């Protein structure tokens with residue numbers, strides 16, 4: 364008996380190592396085929412300001428892009444936006460941007476809006492946006508620099524310049540929300556959908 368009942372593996376429209384790990388640990392077979400879209404351009408052209416709506420749009424656009432190149436396949440797209448008050452943040456471009464972003468997040472609560480979409484033949488079959496609320500400790504510039512010295516390039520691999528399951532945990536006083544939402548893939552709503560399609564044995 365296997366867990367996955369689908370005729371073919373899921374297609375994951377992502378290069379995210381965290382998203383791959385989440386699916387692999389959940390026992391869901393997938394092929395990773397990153398979407399070649401201009402995320403920032405699409406977000407800017409959409410005129411959308413709400414972080415959850417931006418994440419939902421980009422998750423759907425990533426899945427639709429790959430779906431159009433793989434007819435008949437079930438394609439999963441995901442996106443995550445960080446919101447601090449009315450401002451939205453994306454993955455920092457380099458260490459200096461990560462330091463600047465952490466200085467702004469320190470001592471405050473920010474939200475992670477994680478969206479997932481499932482598309483087949485260009486039709487969106489499922490979408491969900493989940494929110495996690497993260498309370499970051501007050502941090503001195505010296506603490507931020509020490510953290511960045513220790514984590515190195517990983518600081519630019521995540522939207523908040525941290526990996527919560529790794530050393531990023533040291534930055535926080537409080538975490539409210541689903542662990543998978545923080546990692547960037549709302550797994551529980553996705554599993555509910557896959558189950559509803561009779562794709563899972565459990």
Ligand SMILES: Nc1nc2c(ncn2[C@@H]2O[C@H](COP(=O)(O)OP(=O)(O)OP(=O)(O)O)[C@@H](O)[C@H]2O)c(=O)[nH]1
Pocket residue numbers: 376377378379380381382397398441442443444454520521522523525526527528531545546547548
């Ligand atoms: N390991 C880890 N990754 C995180 C965490 N928080 C956010 N991320 C990752 O930060 C990235 C958010 O950027 P996105 O633009 O949504 O995705 P991406 O990395 O560009 O990958 P694509 O899906 O190909 O667009 C995702 O890869 C998330 O998995 C965390 O706490 N731990």
